[in-house]
Amino acid sequence: MxxxxxxxxxxxxxxxxxxxxxxxxxxxxxxxxxxxxxxxxxxxxDRHFENITQVWLNGDHYKWRAMRTMGVDEKFITGDASDKEKFLAWAKTVPHTLRNPLYHWTHLELKRYFGIDELLNEDSAERIYDEVNRQLQLPENSCRGLLKKMxxxxxxxxxxxxxxxxxxxxxxxxxxxxxxxxxxxxxxxxxxxxxxxxxxxxxxxxxxxxxxxxxxxxxxxxxxxxxxxxxxxxxxxxxxxxxxxxxxxxxxxxxxxxxxxxxxxxxxxxxxxxxxxxxxxxxxxxxxxxxxxxxxxxxxxxxxxxxxxxxxxxxxxxxxxxxxxxxxxxxxxxxxxxxxxxxxxxxxxxxxxxxxxxxxxxxxxxxxxxxxxxxxxxxxxxxxxxxxxxxxxxxxxxxxxxxxxxxxxxxxxxxxxxxxxxxxxxxxxxxxxxxxxxxxxxxxxxxxxxxxxxxxxxxxxxxxxxx
Known part of the structure; x- marks a missing residue:
């Protein structure tokens, strides 16, 4: 990659x-x-999240504020867009968060939980979405497993x-x-x-x-x-x-x-x-x-x-x-x-x-x-x-x-x-x-x-x- x-x-x-x-x-x-x-x-x-949007974007008003600043429609933030659409909207926003702590946290979290050693952006979004979702279905990545991992x-x-x-x-x-x-x-x-x-x-x-x-x-x-x-x-x-x-x-x-x-x-x-x-x-x-x-x-x-x-x-x-x-x-x-x-x-x-x-x-x-x-x-x-x-x-x-x-x-x-x-x-x-x-x-x-x-x-x- x-x-x-x-x-x-x-x-x-x-x-x-x-x-x-x-x-x-x-x-x-x-x-x-x-x-x-x-x-x-x-x-x-011991919930298993279906996808990264559910565990990472839902309820995170830090990310929501950044997306709104970039002109992302509320549909893709708290609205009725699909989970994948919301993640792709966030991924497109990430490169514009340079020098905001969100840029650090985003990549630190992807690496520590899922071993993702790649920058999140519009080009990598689909790969990262699929890979994280695959890992979220593993037994060790339930809520309890995520806590133990840290x-x-x-x-x-x-x-x-x-x-x-x-x-x-x-x-x-x-x-x-x-x-x-x-x-x-x-x-x-x-x-x-x-x-x-x-x-x-x-x-x-x-x-x-x-x-x-x-x-x-x-x-x-x-x-x-x-x-x-x-x-x-x-x-x-x-x-x-x-x-x-x-x-x-x-x-x-x-x-x-x-x-x-x-x-x-x-x-x-x-x-x-x-x-x-x-x-x-x-x-x-x-x-x-x-x-x-x-x-x-x-x-x-x-x-x-x-x-x-x-x-x-x-x-x-x-x-x-x-x-x-x-x-x-x-x-x-x-x-x-x-x-x-x-x-x-x-x-x-x-x-x-x-x-x-x-x-x-x-x-x-x-x-x-x-x-x-x-x-x-x-x-x-x-x-x-x-x-x-x-x-x-x-x-x-x-x-x-x-x-x-x-x-x-x-x-x-x-x-x-x-x-x-x-x-x-x-x-x-x-x-x-x-x-x-x-x-x-x-x-x-x-x-x-x-x-x-x-x-x-x-x-x-x-x-x-x-x-």
């Missing part, structure tokens, strides 16, 4: 130090993917409080060697200004077997679901919020706000902020009681294109980076929990790169010596999980905290082919340290530096989450 891929053994590794760090200390480490959106049903049933040890999906966790229960009772856990995602119970909030509260009431007619009922229902998730092995939670709210409130105010919403009345922005503050404080104090790790993904501006939101729904590629003010409320919120000694292990992720130094310094305010790396500056997220974003996050954390305590990368993905992103991160990490070893900014001590690399790649997360 012509057009051999550029994914060589030294991909992203610029000198001998980087190469040795990667090969000896990073490459063979197992993967703990502690935050993703994989469907547990597919893992429990040396995944533990992964953690993300579920709403109303989820039955039936597929996690099936997996817990199976002989599958990879631990599959869940993270509790209660955003729908927090965001009281949402139009369908009252309907969601009814669903939560059914799931918890509690008639929710007051704020105390809501807290009891959420606690009930936390207990249920905990019994089913959950030890993490996650929140995707614009920013952390922090407003003074009274119990009487919150009761009134909740009842007002259930009665179909509109809330003021201040009322919503007070409610967000109250319910999130309650949740976080409960997480502390159960010993969970809490995660906050902050700073997305979602659903910008209202026309396409109405047509396709959320999470279809119409989100971007926001410029919310983060520092003051985040500080006050964490301080309120810490003041009661109810701040559990916490991971903070920012989407706006201008907040890197804010988050890198914020974690130091609440690392109190009780736990190594108790409050973490999370890895580059969403638009920042590419080479430049990863380096900037690592540099901010290195300069203002201890990168040696960092718990490393996650996929935050809906695709079973996304796990080479851990390799991508590890290569960037090793090259960053290797370049400074070569320049004399770090000691020429492979054992010292290598231990830090292996800890960031795997061991810190293993210790932190203690799955």
């Amino acid at each position: 012509e057009n051999k891929t550029f994914i060589k053994d030294n991909f992203l590794l610029q000198n001998k130090y980087s190469e040795e760090l990667y090969e000896k200390y990073a490459a063979k480490q197992p993967i703990i993917d502690y935050h993703n959106h994989l469907p547990p049903k597919d893992i429990a049933e 040396n995944v040890k533990t992964l953690c999906t993300t579920e709403d409080p109303v989820d039955t966790l039936e597929y996690h229960q099936q997996l817990a009772n199976s002989d599958f060697s990879i631990k599959v856990s869940t993270a509790f995602r209660p955003d729908k119970s927090i965001l009281i200004a949402n139009e369908n909030y009252s309907e969601y509260i009814k669903d939560l009431g059914k799931a918890s077997d509690i008639q929710i007619s007051s704020y105390d009922d809501l807290k009891n229902a959420l606690r009930s679901r936390i207990e249920y998730f905990h019994k089913n092995g959950c030890r993490l939670c996650d929140h995707g919020l614009n920013y952390i709210s922090f407003e003074d409130f009274s119990a009487e105010e919150i009761n009134g706000i909740f009842e007002k919403k259930l009665n179909g009345k509109s809330l003021t922005d201040l009322e919503a902020e007070k409610f967000h503050t109250s319910i999130l404080l309650f949740l976080c104090e409960t997480y502390h009681e159960f010993g969970w790790v809490q995660q906050f993904h902050l700073g997305a501006l979602r659903n910008n294109n209202k026309r396409m939101l109405k047509e396709l729904g959320p999470d279809t590629g119409w989100d971007s980076i926001a410029d919310y003010s983060q520092a003051e409320n985040l500080s006050a919120f964490l301080d309120a929990l810490d003041g009661k000694d109810k701040l559990t292990k916490t991971i903070l992720y920012n989407l706006n790169p201008s907040d890197n130094e804010i988050f890198a310094t914020m974690i130091g305010n609440f690392n109190d010596g009780s736990i190594k790396g108790k409050v973490q500056f999370g890895s580059g997220w969403w638009f920042l999980d590419q080479k430049d974003g990863i380096i900037k996050q690592l540099n901010a954390l290195s300069n203002m905290g201890l990168v040696s305590c960092f718990i490393g990368m996650l996929t935050d993905s809906r695709s079973f082919l996304s796990f080479p992103r851990h390799e991508y991160f590890r290569r960037v990490l090793c090259n960053l340290f290797g370049e400074e070893m070569e320049s004399g900014e770090l000691p020429d001590d492979m054992e010292l530096v290598g231990k830090t690399i292996s800890n960031i790649s795997y061991h810190n997360a293993e210790e932190y989450f203690n799955f």
